Structures are given as structure tokens and as C-alpha cells.
Amino acid sequence: MVFSSHIFLFYFLPLALFAYYLLPRRGKHLGLTVLSYAFYGWSNPLFVLILLSSTVVDYFCGLIMAGRRPLFDQRPIQELDPKGPRTRSQKIALAVSILTNLSLLGFFKYFNFAVENYDLLLGWLGLHGLQLETALRITLPLGISFYTFQSMSYSIDVYRGQAKALRNFIDFACYVSMFPQLVAGPIIRFREVADQLLHRAHTLEKFARGVAFVSLGLAKKILLANPCGKVADTIFDAATITTVQAWYGAAAYAFQIYFDFSAYSDMAIGLGLMLGFVFPKNFDSPYLSKSITEFWRRWHISLSTWLRDYLYIPLGGNRKGPRRTAINLALVMLLGGLWHGAAWTFVIWGALHGLLLGLERIRGKASLYHRLPGGVQIAFTFVLILITWVFFRAADLPSALTYLGTMFGLVQAxxxxxxxxxxxxxxxxxxxxxxxxxxxxxxTWSCPQTWDWTRAITPAKALVIVALLLLSVAVLATQAYNPFIYFIF
Structure with missing residues (x-):
């Protein structure tokens, strides 16, 4: 079920809001969890079992790390001392949580990729008899990349003493499965909503801002992302194209992925507000960046900060000199690329960003072209991002290289x-x-972000919001092309 669908907008969402506000305070999390599991299991009910497994493991691991006996210990739970020692059982609990989540993610997301590359390698070596040639193909559960990272953040935060473990299983299940951000982010870390799970206000102001977020996100998706995506698909899927068409297709895809994903994030934040939760901003005009470093401060903020706090800093961050810092950045982005998809194109996409980030860090400047005027820096950065998006969008590595060759006139039409x-x-x-x-x-380059524009909703803004909502719903009824890019991740 996608947000930009009639079944969600006119059936599931009204029912969910009605049930949520009808329930008493003590029953809201249970009701929201049931609704979220129904939302998640809509396409394939078996996916619910994977989500539940991850939730159960991390819940009990959290209690063990908090020094409690699951199910029996009723003592109040306290946060761990961030600088205090950890017992063997606490270390084991953290390891079990991380290994369980990474195993689920690794199996369901990378099994097919591993088999294909194993058979390909043996084919190159002439060992055809050892190829698996299995007919088994694993279906990727929706959102597994997002909720495994989110659930792991709970275990890590509890272990580090940055959050207090939850005693109530329903509260934790609600955090992991909350339908606004379940299948495509943003990645909500536990400490960002820990207090809100216990105490949060439901106000008309929050609800109104939530409606604005949902309306503007729907408009970005239907009115901008989908038409740009149709152009990008037409060009990328064409047998042969010209140089001008190649650049047009890359730019169209850049707009599609930005408005597609930022639209989903806007709608997720808006739905959270309607339920009383305040989720953090996930995009901040990324194509206004003057460097790749700045781009990753503005693009998919919840992922970039997750990778920074749970991978980059534990690797040593920037504490061991420029060269080691560059290596850490390259490694993190390489893994970030693989997180996005099980294909070599995603690995190369991540490697390119890691290389550019590393070069910027070694130079000690915001960009390699920092002496140029600001507008030119933005243009150069956007061109670099366009080039990397080709690997992100192309069906395979040969297609990406051919497309890039066409962009730069190396492949003659x-x-x-x-x-x-x-x-x-x-x-x-x-x-x-x-x-x-x-x-x-x-x-992209002239309008404020939804997060900033909706801080104060005036009558004029309300009129614009309603008009865009009505127009989006009307256009939605006529569109046959309506994918959500990040659903495949």
C-alpha cells in the first residue's frame, strides 16, 4: 500500500485516524501497532513475521542490556551509565541484536545477488559444474532496510546509555512498526521518539501542520515526481539516445528521485504529526549544496546521520588524520551504496560518493572547486550528482557505462x-x-522546504494547500504511472 493511492487516502487513513482517536490513551499504541501491521502486511502477510521477529529479538535484548530479567523483573528501568563498564550478558545481547538484524537484512536482500555473482565467477573459471543454478529466488520484504536499521538503533542506544529500554512490548512494537515511516523511512532513531512514546500532545496545530505536510508531499509526488519519472524511464529504457537526451534523462531522474523520496518523507512526517509524533527533517534542499559533503548533510538526513553515528564514528571518524578519515568515508559510503540495493551499480554509486567525500576531506575544503562563485559551485555539484545518479538508475553496469558514454559524446549515435x-x-x-x-x-532551487514553509500556516497558505491537495487527487485519478522508488530498498 502506497501513500499516493486511493485506497490509502480514502479508506485506510480515515479509518486509522478514526480508530486511533477513538481509543483511550492506554490503547492507542496497541491500536496503532495493529493498524501498522495491517498496513505492512497488505502486499504480503508473510512479511509481518519478519518484522515481528526483529521486534521480539530487539525487545528482549534491550531488557537484558538494561540488566533486567525479561518477563519477570518489575524493577524500574534506568539508563545505563554511558561511561560505565558492560557485563558479558549485555555485550552478548547487543551482538545478538545486531547479528539478527543484519542476518535478516543480508539474507533477504543479498541472497539473490550472492548466488548470481557466485555462478558468474564459477562460469568465468570454467567450473560450471559447481554453479548453484538454483531456482530459489528470495522476495525482498518491503522496508526491511529501514526497520532493521531503526530497530538496531534502539539496541545500540540502550547499550550506549543514550536511551532507556522499554518495559512495555507494545510500546516498542509501536515504535518499530509505525506505519508512517515503516516501509521507506525516514529512519527514526529510538532516542528521537523515546519521550514521545511515553508522553506526547495531540493538538489541533499539530494535526493541521500534518495535513499540510501530507498535502504538499502528495503534490510533489503526483505533480512533479511522476511526470519526471516518466521522462526518465522513457529515456533510460530507449535502445539508443542522443547526448542531449541522455542529459535530459539524467536530470529528469534527479528530480524524480528527489521529489519522490522527499514527498514520501513529507507525508510520513505529516502522518506522524497527525498521530502526535514529531519526526525529524529528512531533506534540506540538497541540490543547493556547494559540495558533496554538504549534499550528504542535506540529502536523506536520517540515513546519513545513522551511518555517521553508528558506523563512521565507531570506525574512528576524523580522529585519526585526513587519510584515515578519507578511508572511513569511502568505506561508509561503499556500504551505504550496498544498503540501497543488491547490485554492482549501487556499490559503484556509493564508491563514487565515498571517493568524492574523501578527496574533499583530504583537501580540507568544502569542495574541490571552492574558489568559484557560489552559483557555479552549486552547478558543479549538481553535475557530479547527475553523473552518480546514472549508476543508481541504470539497469546494470554495462547500461550505466553506455549511458555515461552517450552523455559525454564517447558513444556515437x-x-x-x-x-x-x-x-x-x-x-x-x-x-x-x-x-x-x-x-x-x-x-528545487527557489522554493522553501516543506518543514520551514509549514511552521506557520496562514489563510493564504491554507488556500494553497487545499488547492494542491484537490489538484493532486484529481491528477492521481488519471495517472497510471505511480511508483515509489524507495519501496525497492
């Missing part, structure tokens, strides 16, 4: 490309798509 250019131009340069592309550019 053959007669068939020239002959088909007119037909492809007729598809991608329609006034509707060109207008959407230009509007996406204006919104």
Missing part, C-alpha cells in the same frame, strides 16, 4: 538513434513534460 530521435523527442518533449521539468527546477 548510430543511424538508428538519429532515425528514432524524432519519435523519442515527441515523447519526452511534450509541453506537459517540459512544463513539469521546468516547474521541478523552480521548486
Amino acid at each position: 548510430g543511424p538508428e538513434a538519429i532515425a528514432g530521435a524524432g519519435l523519442l523527442n515527441g515523447l519526452i518533449y511534450q509541453p506537459y513534460y517540459l512544463g513539469t521539468f521546468l516547474l521541478a527546477a523552480v521548486v
Whole structure:
């Protein structure tokens, strides 16, 4: 079930809100957990078992790390001393939590990838008899990359003494499974909502701002991301393209992935507000960045800060000199790329970002072109990001290299490309798509973020919000193309 669907907007969401506010305070978390499991199991009920397994393991590991006997110990739970020693059982509990989550993520996300590369390697070596050639293919559960990271953050925060373990299983299950951010983030760390799980206010102001977030997110998704995505798909899937078409397709994909994912984040934050929760900002005008370092402070903030706090800093961060810092950045981004998808294209995407981040850190400057005017720095950074997005979008590595070769004129368009250019131009340069592309550019580089624009909702803003909501719903009824990119991660 996706947010930008009639079944969610007109059936599930009204029912969920009605049930949530009808329930007494003590029953809200149970009701929200049941609704979230129904939301998650909509496409495949078996996925619920994986989510439940991760939740149960991390809940009991949290209690053990807090020095409590699960199910029997009723003493008040206190936060651990951040600088205090840890017992053997606490260390084992943390290890079990991390290994369980990484094992679930590794098996379901990378089994197919591992088998394919194993068979490919043996084929190169001529050992065809040892190839697995298995017919078994694992289906990737929705959102597993997000909720395993989220659940692990609970165990790590409890172990570090940065959060207090939850005694109530329903409260913890509600945190892990909350449907607004369950399948595509943002990654909500436990300490960010720990107090809200115990005490939070439900106000009309919060609810109204939540409606604004949902409406604006839906508009970004339906009115901007989907048309740009249609252009990108048409160009990337074409047999042959020209250089101009290649750059147009890369830019269209850059707009699609930004508005698609930021729209989902906006809607998730808005739904959280409607339920009384305040989730952190996940995007901050990333294409206004003047360096790759700045880009990762603005793009998918919940992931970049998660990788920083739970991987980069434990590796040593920037405490061991510029070269070691560059190596740490490269390793973190390499793993971040693999987190996004089980394919070599994602690994290369992460490696490129790691290389650029490392070079910037070694130079000790915000970017390699820091002496240029600000607008030129933004343009250079955007071009670098466009190049890396090709690996993110391409079906495979050969396709990515061919596409990049076309962008830079290294792959010459053959007669068939020239002959088909007119037909492809007729598809991608329609006034509707060109207008959407230009509007996406204006919104990207000129408009404030939803987070900032909705801080105070005036009557004029309310009118704009309602108009965009009605327009989005109307257009949604006519669109057949409506994917959510980050659902596959």
C-alpha cells in the first residue's frame, strides 16, 4: 500500500485516524501497532513475521542490556551509565541484536545477488559444474532496510546509555512498526521518539501542520515526481539516445528521485504529526549544496546521520588524520551504496560518493572547486550528482557505462538513434513534460522546504494547500504511472 493511492487516502487513513482517536490513551499504541501491521502486511502477510521477529529479538535484548530479567523483573528501568563498564550478558545481547538484524537484512536482500555473482565467477573459471543454478529466488520484504536499521538503533542506544529500554512490548512494537515511516523511512532513531512514546500532545496545530505536510508531499509526488519519472524511464529504457537526451534523462531522474523520496518523507512526517509524533527533517534542499559533503548533510538526513553515528564514528571518524578519515568515508559510503540495493551499480554509486567525500576531506575544503562563485559551485555539484545518479538508475553496469558514454559524446549515435530521435523527442518533449521539468527546477532551487514553509500556516497558505491537495487527487485519478522508488530498498 502506497501513500499516493486511493485506497490509502480514502479508506485506510480515515479509518486509522478514526480508530486511533477513538481509543483511550492506554490503547492507542496497541491500536496503532495493529493498524501498522495491517498496513505492512497488505502486499504480503508473510512479511509481518519478519518484522515481528526483529521486534521480539530487539525487545528482549534491550531488557537484558538494561540488566533486567525479561518477563519477570518489575524493577524500574534506568539508563545505563554511558561511561560505565558492560557485563558479558549485555555485550552478548547487543551482538545478538545486531547479528539478527543484519542476518535478516543480508539474507533477504543479498541472497539473490550472492548466488548470481557466485555462478558468474564459477562460469568465468570454467567450473560450471559447481554453479548453484538454483531456482530459489528470495522476495525482498518491503522496508526491511529501514526497520532493521531503526530497530538496531534502539539496541545500540540502550547499550550506549543514550536511551532507556522499554518495559512495555507494545510500546516498542509501536515504535518499530509505525506505519508512517515503516516501509521507506525516514529512519527514526529510538532516542528521537523515546519521550514521545511515553508522553506526547495531540493538538489541533499539530494535526493541521500534518495535513499540510501530507498535502504538499502528495503534490510533489503526483505533480512533479511522476511526470519526471516518466521522462526518465522513457529515456533510460530507449535502445539508443542522443547526448542531449541522455542529459535530459539524467536530470529528469534527479528530480524524480528527489521529489519522490522527499514527498514520501513529507507525508510520513505529516502522518506522524497527525498521530502526535514529531519526526525529524529528512531533506534540506540538497541540490543547493556547494559540495558533496554538504549534499550528504542535506540529502536523506536520517540515513546519513545513522551511518555517521553508528558506523563512521565507531570506525574512528576524523580522529585519526585526513587519510584515515578519507578511508572511513569511502568505506561508509561503499556500504551505504550496498544498503540501497543488491547490485554492482549501487556499490559503484556509493564508491563514487565515498571517493568524492574523501578527496574533499583530504583537501580540507568544502569542495574541490571552492574558489568559484557560489552559483557555479552549486552547478558543479549538481553535475557530479547527475553523473552518480546514472549508476543508481541504470539497469546494470554495462547500461550505466553506455549511458555515461552517450552523455559525454564517447558513444556515437548510430543511424538508428538519429532515425528514432524524432519519435523519442515527441515523447519526452511534450509541453506537459517540459512544463513539469521546468516547474521541478523552480521548486528545487527557489522554493522553501516543506518543514520551514509549514511552521506557520496562514489563510493564504491554507488556500494553497487545499488547492494542491484537490489538484493532486484529481491528477492521481488519471495517472497510471505511480511508483515509489524507495519501496525497492
